[in-house]
Amino acid sequence: EAGVTQFPSHSVIEKGQTVTLRCDPISGHDNLYWYRRVMGKEIKFLLHFVKESKQDESGMPNNRFLAERTGGTYSTLKVQPAELEDSGVYFCASSSSKLSTGELFFGEGSRLTVL
Amino acid sequence: AQSVTQLDSHVSVSEGTPVLLRCNYSSSYSPSLFWYVQHPNKGLQLLLKYTSAATLVKGINGFEAEFKKSETSFHLTKPSAHMSDAAEYFCVVTDPSGGYNKLIFGAGTRLAVHP
Numbered sequence: 001e002a003g004v005t006q007f008p009s010h011s012v013i014e015k016g017q018t019v020t021l022r023c024d025p026i027s028g029h030d031n032l033y034w035y036r037r038v039m040g041k042e043i044k045f046l047l048h049f050v051k052e053s054k055q056d057e058s059g060m061p062n063n064r065f066l067a068e069r070t071g072g073t074y075s076t077l078k079v080q081p082a083e084l085e086d087s088g089v090y091f092c093a094s095s096s097s098k099l100s101t102g103e104l105f106f107g108e109g110s111r112l113t114v115l
Numbered sequence: 116a117q118s119v120t121q122l123d124s125h126v127s128v129s130e131g132t133p134v135l136l137r138c139n140y141s142s143s144y145s146p147s148l149f150w151y152v153q154h155p156n157k158g159l160q161l162l163l164k165y166t167s168a169a170t171l172v173k174g175i176n177g178f179e180a181e182f183k184k185s186e187t188s189f190h191l192t193k194p195s196a197h198m199s200d201a202a203e204y205f206c207v208v209t210d211p212s213g214g215y216n217k218l219i220f221g222a223g224t225r226l227a228v229h230p
Contacts, residue, residue, distance in 0.1 A: 004158060106159035
């Protein structure tokens with residue numbers, strides 16, 4: 001069974017440009033999460049989808065970030081326009097509603113570098 | 116509010132010696148606690164979890180952790196380190212205000228294992 005896959009693995013862009021990160025969760029997982037690790041800091045929650053609906057987006061830093069999950073399958077996270085402080089690793093995770101709490105399956109992350 | 120503090124950012128051990136990675140938590144609820152591990156170029160993987168059952172929790176690859184309420188600790192141990200244990204380890208608590216899959220991460224501990 002394929003795990004959570006993220007694309008791209010690494011993106012380097014200039015300040016002001018746009019980047020879109022993609023996450024494909026494990027097939028059948030209704031829950032999809034985005035987390036972020038900014039350099040030198042803790043991994044922080046960004047948002048949570050249940051199927052195509054945003055369950056909790058309290059961690060989204062500002063309106064330059066837009067997450068979508070059309071059709072309840074893969075998700076995209078767009079940063080527009082990117083700022084220097086957006087650099088970091090963006091993790092996607094998924095889980096089944098039937099699993100115990102806290103058991104998330106994480107992707108390898110998308111490393112974003114904003115110059 | 117929930118939080119976790121990992122007391123060491125880096126730990127270095129020799130192969131075959133015990134591993135101790137320290138974590139203290141703060142919680143106004145009965146917490147659910149986890150350890151996740153990230154090997155180089157891999158996604159985060161659940162190592163073990165505590166959810167108010169047995170206080171000594173066994174995980175994968177010979178790791179275990181003991182929940183000590185009196186000390187608000189959840190230290191991770193392994194009797195004998197292996198080279199393949201070199202990775203970054205995260206102590207995690209759930210944030211019940213956001214549902215039990217909203218995770219709060221510690222800053223991480225990098226474990227180095229020397230021959």
